[in-house]
Amino acid sequence: MITFTSFYQAIAEDTLQPWLEELPALLGHWQREHKHGQLPKWEKVLKKLDGMQPDSVNFSDSVEIGDASTTSDSQREKFESLLAIYKPWRKGPYRIHGIDIDTEWRSDWKWDRVAPHISSLENRLVLDVGCGNGYHMWRMLGAGARRVIGVDPSTLFLCQFEAIKRIAGNQHPVHLLPLGIEDLPALDGFDTVFSMGVLYHRRSPIDHLYQLKSQLRSGGELVLETLVIEGDEQQVLVPEDRYAKMNNVWFLPSAKALILWLQKCGFENVRLVDNDVTSLAEQRTTQWMPNESLIDYLDPNDISKTIEGYPAPMRATFIATKPINPMN
């Protein structure tokens, strides 16, 4: 069974201690009421992965756990069949005891675009909102973060994360909580907050920006990545129905509009650091994610458009600071 006791112990002496007033009740509710049909099967597999200690881990330039040369073929086959239970694997890639989990997304490419622009994560307390299965959290740890906490409501992603964490040895200060950003109280405690690939899923994007701000300490850094469109400060796309076959896309602002929104929400030093049209090499069907992918979401006659006729996915990354002045 997935439990959160070690997380409570870890934050009991930290700046996040006030969170303990409500968090155990919230996660206790998740444990009692959560009804995902596959969870019992997924938890059974997690049990088989308990107590592992790999001879090596590398989180700084990839996510690689265990040494292929000291893993026997039969051990590798066992790992592969256990990890296959958690398909589809969307975010990665991971290399586990010589097994390459080739995921739908090259999430490492996103990290390579974002990482050069952010303040050093050395010894920082980090929140990753909408962390997926936690791929970027391992890279944040590899970049020196003191502790990384991710929130994501997906049960499958939680189980994928827990599987990787158990194989990595379980002691690493990286934690995924099955919550939405809206479940978090204003913690005013994180040194860096990431929100990557989440804003367009929020019905109220301005509230999302305020929620992110309320997680940061004064002077803390926001790293925001989201889908954008071309255009001036007043350009925002609100898809009539689906966007790239997704039925939960609400607002796609232009980069200029998003800069204005961030400034209006009281962030300082707001800047666009990357702008990139998603390539068919970055998001694609693989053996570990055999379902439809980006190519199926685009117009077959013109890949600069989605299948619905909107501009094809373009993503931008912004960095901003929460002011030191507590009145902001």
Ligand SMILES: Nc1ncnc2c1ncn2[C@@H]1O[C@H](C[S@+](CC[C@H]([NH3+])C(=O)[O-])CC(=O)[O-])[C@@H](O)[C@H]1O
């Ligand atoms: N209310 C919510 N609160 C928190 N998370 C949410 C919420 N609603 C959905 N999510 C989660 O937000 C994530 C969006 S994916 C980005 C993953 C990673 N960050 C990436 O940058 O690759 C989008 C993409 O594929 O880019 C999913 O894991 C959802 O479960």
